[in-house]
Amino acid sequence: MRSLPRDWPRAFAHVDADCFYVSCELIRRPELRGRPVAVMSSQDACVVAKSYDAKARGIATGMPVWEAEKRLPGLVLLPADFRFYGLMSARMFAVLARFSPEIERYSIDEGFLDMEGLRGLFRCDYRTLADRMRRAVREELGITVSIGISVNKLLAKMASEANKPDGSTVVPGRRVAEFLAGRSCGDIPGIGARRAALLRKFGVHTARQLADVGFAQVRRLLGKFGVDIWRELNGEQVFALDMGEALPKSMARTASLGCRTRARRLVEGHLSYHVFRLAMDMTSRGLRARRLRVMLRLGNFERVYADVPLPRASSSYPQLSRAAIRGLDELWPPEREVGACGVIAMSLARANQAQGTLFADDGEETRMLPLWESIARINRKYGRRTVQPAASAVVPERTGRQPRFRYPVIEGRAGYASETYSTSKQVLMAACSIVFRS
Numbered sequence: 555m556r557s558l559p560r561d562w563p564r565a566f567a568h569v570d571a572d573c574f575y576v577s578c579e580l581i582r583r584p585e586l587r588g589r590p591v592a593v594m595s596s597q598d599a600c601v602v603a604k605s606y607d608a609k610a611r612g613i614a615t616g617m618p619v620w621e622a623e624k625r626l627p628g629l630v631l632l633p634a635d636f637r638f639y640g641l642m643s644a645r646m647f648a649v650l651a652r653f654s655p656e657i658e659r660y661s662i663d664e665g666f667l668d669m670e671g672l673r674g675l676f677r678c679d680y681r682t683l684a685d686r687m688r689r690a691v692r693e694e695l696g697i698t699v700s701i702g703i704s705v706n707k708l709l710a711k712m713a714s715e716a717n718k719p720d721g722s723t724v725v726p727g728r729r730v731a732e733f734l735a736g737r738s739c740g741d742i743p744g745i746g747a748r749r750a751a752l753l754r755k756f757g758v759h760t761a762r763q764l765a766d767v768g769f770a771q772v773r774r775l776l777g778k779f780g781v782d783i784w785r786e787l788n789g790e791q792v793f794a795l796d797m798g799e800a801l802p803k804s805m806a807r808t809a810s811l812g813c814r815t816r817a818r819r820l821v822e823g824h825l826s827y828h829v830f831r832l833a834m835d836m837t838s839r840g841l842r843a844r845r846l847r848v849m850l851r852l853g854n855f856e857r858v859y860a861d862v863p864l865p866r867a868s869s870s871y872p873q874l875s876r877a878a879i880r881g882l883d884e885l886w887p888p889e890r891e892v893g894a895c896g897v898i899a900m901s902l903a904r905a906n907q908a909q910g911t912l913f914a915d916d917g918e919e920t921r922m923l924p925l926w927e928s929i930a931r932i933n934r935k936y937g938r939r940t941v942q943p944a945a946s947a948v949v950p951e952r953t954g955r956q957p958r959f960r961y962p963v964i965e966g967r968a969g970y971a972s973e974t975y976s977t978s979k980q981v982l983m984a985a986c987s988i989v990f991r992s
């Protein structure tokens with residue numbers, strides 16, 4: 555791979571607390587230091603965190619508690635206290651904010667910092683800065699963190715993992731190739747075991763070898779997300795720091811039908827309308843859901859729900875529609891007439907950032923995104939029903955400002971049957987260009 559001409563075209567730090575939940579617990583239970591400790595999930599069902607010595611003795615995250623107890627009889631099992639971990643997390647980020655104002659909270663115990671310009675401000679090099687950050691967290695909170703600093707987010711994250719616990723790893727541009735030679739493809743965030751196995755078949759074992767593969771082959775083997783990773787391995791900066799507001803827990807679109815009915819077609823039409831609005835809002839806000847909940851309110855005001863997991867985090871209308879139909883299938887026929895319905899997007903993630911999607915491949919959805927963004931823009935500008943699924947036409951227009959155009963363009967029995975998708979795509983494209991021209 556070509557080495558970077560400069561050591562610090564940009565500089566990012568990745569800070570990752572070591573065994574965060576366990577470390578938090580040890581602060582208030584110092585008598586447990588030196589013993590193998592694990593923290594259990596909220597229902598005390600499985601292990602969600604473990605100390606290094608528990609890990610060395612075979613305890614793994616996700617392991618059922620009974621199995622952990624059997625495997626390691628002296629293991630101290632503690633109930634989780636997420637409120638306390640949240641407070642500790644806030645304190646950790648407050649310490650880090652004294653070093654750089656530009657911080658992305660990547661998870662409860664991990665963050666990225668933009669380090670550009672800090673050497674001049676603190677009058678020291680990046681290694682000294684990393685050591686000072688580690689010391690500040692350790693002295694003020696009593697927990698340790700590992701820090702990686704490099705030219706982009708991906709390399710910084712790999713660097714922080716290279717020297718755990720309580721280590722600093724600094725990888726300047728001219729040392730990237732050397733650093734990657736010592737890391738396997740499985741060490742690259744976003745390259746899971748399956749992709750690492752695929753790469754091995756093509757003789758690509760180390761991260762450096764992946765960086766050396768040509769653009770066309772990376773694209774063929776790993777798709778667009780692989781190209782982004784490959785560019786970051788080569789020292790470019792692709793993934794931006796995301797300092798946005800906190801993620802909402804869920805987003806809901808529900809409303810009364812204005813009547814009570816057992817007509818499935820009518821309920822589907824209303825659901826289609828809610829799904830469409832939800833998809834537009836999520837697209838505009840750059841959010842995706844991993845789960846969709848369908849809600850029906852029955853004549854006696856009882857609510858019934860069906861949860862549908864999505865194959866991957868999505869904000870795409872066709873994807874969410876299919877999930878809504880599956881949810882409705884589960885709830886149909888209802889015991890009484892339906893008076894209201896709606897959809898709730900759950901387990902939200904940011905489109906460009908959340909763990910598991912930051913580097914994930916979602917080809918079709920990525921290709922279609924500009925279309926949905928255009929429709930969202932059209933509806934923001936000309937009224938939210940300017941372009942809408944045909945099935946939603948059953949939902950009566952509310953009074954107020956009338957839209958200037960209306961294109962009920964998605965055809966099909968329920969308005970979102972997958973087999974009509976490719977043709978409706980073309981019609982939507984046409985609709986967008988008409989609106990943009992007028």
Ligand SMILES: [Mg+2]
Nearest residue numbers: 570571572663
């Ligand atoms: Mg951690």
